[in-house]
Amino acid sequence: MTVAQTTKYVIKYKLNGERRFEFAQLADGTEEQAKAALDAIHRDTDDVISDIAVSKAL
Template sequence: MAQTTKYVIKYKLNGERRFEFAQLEKGTPDEAEAALKALHGQSGDVISDISVSKAL
């Protein structure tokens, strides 16, 4: 199993500012986007303005 770190993902969902916590390996925007798509499903929601930083 790969080493993960807790990150906070800040993003917009259909224009509404939101954030989530996630255990990610590298904390890249692509990895964060994949985690958000898994969380929100393929319901046609628009995910944008993704930023990732280590959680305190």
């Protein structure tokens, strides 16, 4: 079994127009991966996620 290498990223985004951020372990920090992580966090709501920006956490 091969384990995927991940890196800790900070995801900055807006949730219903309010600035927020989350940390996530992602394979390569693409916006698609970040969106999937945010969808998993906010999966049971009708919240609007926008303005996604991803960068490596310090």
